Amino acid sequence: MDAPLLTAIDVGTTKICTLVAEMVSETEFEILGVGLEPARGMRKGVVVNVDEAGAAIRESVAKAERTAGFEIGQALVSLAGSHIASVNSHGVVGISGQRGIEQEDIDRALDAAQAIAIPHNREVLHVIPRGFTVDGQEGVRSPLGMHGFRLEVEAHIVTAATSSVQNLTKCVESAGVQVESYVLNPLASAEVALTDTEREMGCIVCDIGGGTTDLAIYIEGNVWHTMVLSVGGNHLTSDIAHGLRLPADLAEKIKIEYGSARARDIDPSELFSVTPFGEEQPVQVGKVDLAMIIEARVDEIFNLVLQEIKRSGYDGLLPAGIVLTGGTAQLRAIRSVASEVLNLPARVAAPENLRGLVDSLHGPQFSTSVGLLKWAARETLAAARAPLPGRRGNRSKTMDDGITKVSEWFRRLLP
Ligand SMILES: Nc1ncnc2c1ncn2[C@@H]1O[C@H](COP(=O)(O)OP(=O)(O)OP(=O)(O)O)[C@@H](O)[C@H]1O
Ligand SMILES: [Mg+2]
Known part of the structure; x- marks a missing residue:
């Protein structure tokens, strides 16, 4: 039987990166297809022109399909933008009988945590358990199989503006690809960027x-807080363009x-030459002047990050x-x-230890793209391990057929 395939589309503000990989073991995958295309019709992480963004995604998907040698039916897609919001919430359920806590109980607790007032124009993107409490005992990582009468969960809930999600879905579907699910950008990047120790320590x-x-x-x-700020490298570029009067x-x-x-x-003696607007000959500019323009904005970005850490209440825990x-x-x-x-x-941090078609994927700009594949690999394994009826999520019938095949493949991997 064929190994499971993983497919991901990272829709960024500057580039679209479609990846196709094959799982070769529980922890490894081999990249079979790469489709890299400059982004169009995107601004600050969201679609602002459906036709242009759709065309760029179609190009990226077509390139990945050509290198991988087959058609992509569905994919995990990255999502970002200032419309993203997150909140921590608490869910409680009673456990009946002496059977021990089952996946179904955990799902009920997560559903209870999700029962918060969400405006009609927003939708839930992720419900991530941060920790469980069983009969008052806090700090339980996995309550599965434990005995108790009361199960509580602390969950991190990420929501997104429905209209922004629908616009992106429309673009991806125009490339003939179904969105299997969306993954928030920083969660995908963290899959590649963070070590287990860093996650544990904070x-x-x-x-x-x-x-x-x-x-x-x-x-x-676990994830305790997420946030998307509408500022990035393009702001540095436009500051330089304005400051030095350049295209x-x-x-x-x-x-x-x-x-x-x-x-x-x-x-201070280091110079470079450029031709600004209005000049016919190149002029000499100090690298120190360029650095001062950049430093002001980078300083501002990290001050925004600092504010966000303080607002989250977790400063001192990192x-x-x-x-x-x-x-x-x-x-x-x-x-x-x-x-x-x-x-x-x-x-x-940048993606490391990749296998397959990876020549262009080593820089930190590919953390989200490769992180999506890692996320997909983890979900595939979790789905293969979970009993079929109690599985969470919005997977379709065809996905479930796929997972049954994956379960068989996964069983063959086990000694
Ligand atoms: N060597 C470099 N030095 C400084 N900036 C760089 C360098 N290489 C790339 N960049 C900047 O990185 C940015 C693109 O990064 P990336 O590919 O991660 O963005 P994206 O995923 O398309 O966008 P986003 O995630 O914000 O929607 C651009 O602003 C580009 O100028
Ligand atoms: Mg990105």
């Missing part, structure tokens, strides 16, 4: 892309070639610090600025 993952900065706080192994594409090139997030590290990823994490000295502003340890 840390924040910060994916700075082109149009958004995606945050997720992990404590005791946007030239500002982008200069940012990548000469940019740095910390002006005091730059030798000893493992901040893990930076996303395309803008490649900016020189960004790690030092993050560490200084937040007063936390900082490091930059």
Whole structure:
């Protein structure tokens, strides 16, 4: 029997990345198809032009299908934007009899936690258990099989604006692909960026892309807080374009070639030449001047991150610090600025140990894309392990058929 296939579409503000992979073992997959396409019709993580965004997604999917050699029917899709909101909620259910807690009871508790007032124009994206309490005993990681009369769950609930979700769904479906489910950007990035130890100790993952900065706080192994800020690397580019009076594409090139997030590290005698609007000859600009423009905005981004950490109430609970990823994490000295502003340890993370068609996938800008595949792999395994009737989620009949096949494949893997 064929190994299960994983398919993902990362719809970013600057690029669309479609990936197809094959699960080769419980912990490994091999990338078979890559479709990388510059994004169009997107702004700050959301679709602003359905026709253009749809066309870019179609191109990306077609490229991935060509390299993988087959058609993509459905995929996990990343979601971001300022319309995302998150809240922590509590659910309680009674357990009858002496049979021990079953998956069905956990599902009921999560449903109870989800019974919060959600405006009619919003929908629930994720309900993630943060921890359980059984008969007053707190800190239970997995209550399955435990005895008790009262099961409580603390859940992190992520909601999104229905209209934004529908616009993206329309674009993805125009490429002939069904959205299997949406995954919030920072949760996908965290799959790649964070180590188990960091999640346990407490840390924040910060994916700075082109149009958004995606945050997720992990404590005791679970997600405690998520947030999407509408600021990213494109703001740096437009600051440079305005500050040095350059066209946007030239500002982008200069940012990548000469940019740095910390002006005091730059030798004042270092210069580069550009031709601004209104000049006929190139002029010399100090790298330190460029760095000052960049530093102001990077400083602002990390101050927003700091505010968000404080607002969440979890400052002081993040000893493992901040893990930076996303395309803008490649900016020189960004790690030092993050560490200084937040007063936390900082490091930059990118996808590692990939197999297959991976030449173009090593940078931190691919953390969300590869993270989606990891998420899909985890869901596939969880579904294969769960008994068929009690399974949660919005999977279709065809998915369930697929999972039955995966269960068989998975059983063959077991010794
Ligand atoms: N070497 C570099 N130095 C600085 N910035 C860089 C570098 N390489 C890429 N970037 C920036 O990274 C950004 C793109 O990152 P990424 O691909 O993660 O964004 P995205 O996923 O398309 O967007 P988003 O997730 O915000 O919707 C762009 O703003 C680009 O200028
Ligand atoms: Mg991104």
